[in-house]
Amino acid sequence: xxxxxxxxxxxxxxxxxxxxxxxxxxxxxxxxxxxxxxxxxxxxxxxxxxxxxxxxxxxxxxxxxxxxxxxxxxxxxxxxxxxxxxxxxxxxxxxxxxxxxxxxxxxxxxxxxxxxxxxxxxxxxxxxxxxxxxxxxxxxxxxxxxxxxxxxxxxxxxxxxxxxxxxxxxxxxxxxxxxxxxxxxxxxxxxxxxxxxxxxxxxxxxxxxxxxxxxxxxxxxxxxxxxxxxxxxxxxxxxxxxxxxxxxxxxxxx
Numbered sequence: 001x002x003x004x005x006x007x008x009x010x011x012x013x014x015x016x017x018x019x020x021x022x023x024x025x026x027x028x029x030x031x032x033x034x035x036x037x038x039x040x041x042x043x044x045x046x047x048x049x050x051x052x053x054x055x056x057x058x059x060x061x062x063x064x065x066x067x068x069x070x071x072x073x074x075x076x077x078x079x080x081x082x083x084x085x086x087x088x089x090x091x092x093x094x095x096x097x098x099x100x101x102x103x104x105x106x107x108x109x110x111x112x113x114x115x116x117x118x119x120x121x122x123x124x125x126x127x128x129x130x131x132x133x134x135x136x137x138x139x140x141x142x143x144x145x146x147x148x149x150x151x152x153x154x155x156x157x158x159x160x161x162x163x164x165x166x167x168x169x170x171x172x173x174x175x176x177x178x179x180x181x182x183x184x185x186x187x188x189x190x191x192x193x194x195x196x197x198x199x200x201x202x203x204x205x206x207x208x209x210x211x212x213x214x215x216x217x218x219x220x221x222x223x224x225x226x227x228x229x230x231x232x233x234x235x236x237x238x239x240x241x242x243x244x245x246x247x248x249x250x251x252x253x254x
Contacts, residue, residue: 013092017193173241189247
């Protein structure tokens with residue numbers, strides 16, 4: 001088992017899906033974890049209680065990932081409560097189920113996608129990096145998507161937001177390397193979570209998703225959390241600026 005003993009981690013969007021799986025796996029690996037949630041308080045408290053069973057400190061903190069002031073408070077709380085900040089997983093994000101042609105996409109829909117999926121990543125990193133510079137080390141792991149690599153028709157604002165995060169990862173990897181801060185991303189494809197289940201659990205959706213993935217099924221949240229844990233661990237200490245694709249072979253890019 002990979003060990004994160006003695007590490008302090010901050011995970012955004014930890015109340016469900018990939019974020020919740022990462023919170024539990026990080027706690028199991030020995031990390032203390034502060035994680036954020038926005039509206040799902042009951043789910044967040046359940047994740048907190050389950051993760052605490054491994055004996056580390058785990059706390060949920062309410063924050064809107066797209067609000068700069070919320071991210072400032074989140075980072076400050078993490079440092080105050082845990083004493084340091086070693087790992088940031090920028091996981092919080094949204095996706096629209098319905099197809100949305102560009103000519104019908106409103107400015108509000110575009111702006112909200114960028115606020116939650118792109119600005120949130122910049123924002124939490126902005127407030128976390130000073131502590132990591134002070135410590136002379138850190139791991140930053142934004143969660144992107146296959147859509148950020150290949151684009152996604154009828155969900156172009158989502159693909160653009162994730163593509164922006166990929167570009168941010170590569171730029172920051174070089175910028176922060178002198179401080180021994182490593183920046184890498186995990187890019188999932190289809191994952192069976194609350195966000196995508198409304199598509200995956202329909203007969204037509206399940207058939208289309210299975211046909212697009214050589215392994216024949218969507219990932220579980222835990223199968224995405226594993227590579228996130230790897231990037232957070234000492235096994236990835238010479239890896240930076242990389243996008244690790246976890247998509248069952250659906251998008252093959254180096």
